Amino acid sequence: MDKILTKNIAPSNEEIIIVKAKGSVLWDKKGKDYIDFSSQTLNLNLGQSHPLLISAAKRQLAKYSFLSSRFMSTPFLNLAKTLVRLAPKGLTKVNLKLTNGSDANESAFKRARKYHKKPTIVSFYFSHLGETSETISASGKHFKNRSYIGGSQCFAFFHPPHPDFIPSAKSIAEAERASLTELSELLEKRGDICGVIVEPIMVNAGVYVLSPSYLKSLRGLCTRCNVALIFDEVQTAFGWLGTFFAADKAGVTPDILTVGKALASGFPLAAVLMKEKYDVLEYGEDEFTYGGHPVSCAVALKNIEILEKMNLAETVLEKETFIKNLLYGLKNDYPFIKEVRGTGLIWVIDFDEKKSPRSASEIYDRAIKNGLILRKSKDGEGSALVIKPAVTVSFEELTEGFKRFRKAIE
Ligand SMILES: Cc1ncc(COP(=O)(O)O)c(C=O)c1O
Known part of the structure; x- marks a missing residue:
């Protein structure tokens, strides 16, 4: 084979x-x-x-299997409402016409760039944000050999807050301070930055959990410098942490939040949630054929219902x-x-x-x-x-x- x-x-x-x-x-x-x-x-x-997810998928398939963007499916609309209800307060807009975590992160980049009219997104060295050209370009793990694969290359990098990435730091607290200083200097020095994206838990890098106080400081810094704070919650949303989002657990609201993976518990679906001001893309700029698939949306609704009841x-x-x-x-x-x-x-x-x-x-x-x-x-x-x-x-x-x-x- x-x-x-x-x-x-x-x-x-x-x-x-x-x-x-x-x-x-x-x-x-x-x-x-x-x-x-x-x-x-x-x-x-x-x-x-899961038997309830199988029934939800079957029920939806028996009604219709697919609709184009021109026709709204009920599960699509209900899921959009449910996600906004569950999301951290202030994230009142959602795009569900996405399939993968990579699509959702690209959507976040496009929105931050278009709103702020600046090209550069800051991300962590060792981050993993997807496998499209653009998200490989954004992923710090490809920092050294990413250029051959394309993408805009409009990314800058800083170190995650752990002594494993900042060997001069003797403790996590020291590493957090060094990481924030590095970001703050980057934001001050460069006039072309529109957003900062972080994974609240860097799973692929080796499960590095960003502390609530670090995330709060990031929030403060991004607000002061007028750049979008983006949480990539592709790994962390929908159950693993006992909350729907890592943002809830930390008590921090980003400007844009991306989800995928567990959203439809094994069915292809991703979404981007945002503050209203980032609702800046037009038709033709952020929808994919199989995004918002009615079967995936029906399963995602049942998935959320099960999590809410358990x-x-x-x-x-x-x-x-x-x-x-x-x-x-x-x-x-x-x-x-x-x-x-x-x-x-x-x-x-x-x-x-x-x-x-x-x-x-x-x-x-x-x-x-x-x-x-x-x-x-x-x-x-x-x-x-x-x-x-x-x-x-x-x-x-x-x-x-x-x-x-x-x-x-x-
Ligand atoms: C944190 C994070 N973001 C984005 C992605 C990309 O998701 P997808 O593979 O669905 O495009 C992944 C995939 O592993 C991920 O771990």
Whole structure:
């Protein structure tokens, strides 16, 4: 099979054909089961094949399968209203005619640029904002070799607030101050900046959680300098943190907020929420054919209804406490685990690769062999493994998953 697939999508290890999945468990064609701590592409907040989502999709398909932008579907309109109701106060406009997180971030860039009439967006080194030319250009992880892939290149970068990125800082507080100073100098020095985009949790960089006080300072700085503060919540929205948005948890309202991944819990859909003044694009500037797909919108509405009914904050807190105990147990037993970081249901295990008998990549492969799906972090090259289980994962699955994790490490 890998002979016809392009090398970016061909599996790097043994091909696993999945034939069935339910919740957080998948089965391959040999009948072997896998507990999924990755929520696949870090997007299945309610796990696989949730019965209520299946019914919502079927009900919508039986009515009609697709409508062009000329005709508004009821789920599309209802979802728009629901998102504005749930969004941080002040984000009163929404565009749902988007499919991927990359579309949503590009929409945010276009809006900030058009409103402020300036081209440059500031982003973190090591950020991951998507894979279109423009979002690769914006992603700090491609900082060194992004030019060959195109995009406007109208981006400037600053360091995330953690000593791993600012080695001169001795603590997170020091790193936060250094990062804010760097941004403030950038904003002062350059007259061409229209916005600052951050991921409130930098998941792909290795699960670095921006503190509420840092986000509040960013808010203040962007307001003072009259640039848009953009939160990329593609990873953080819809459940993993016990709130609908990371912005709620931090108590900070950005000017523009982007969502994708878990919005429709496994169906393609993305959205951008904004303050009214950023509603500046015309027809033909920000709609994609499959954006706002009625089936995805119907599933997204049901997804939100399920999250609203489940007492999300308590559910996530209970599972977070359980996961933290298991993670700190691992760290205690294996001294080559340098750090565990995270919040809610998004965590990383960072190995000290000089001391660890096995690399993170080897542990990842062994975990799959033992029936546990983890996620490689730091773009698959680093020393860390991410876990982001579904909100619906059971305590039994967590316990069994961690048993398999230990077997993979040993
Ligand atoms: C923080 C963040 N933003 C944007 C994206 C891009 O989303 P998509 O792959 O749906 O375009 C991703 C994807 O992993 C992401 O993690």
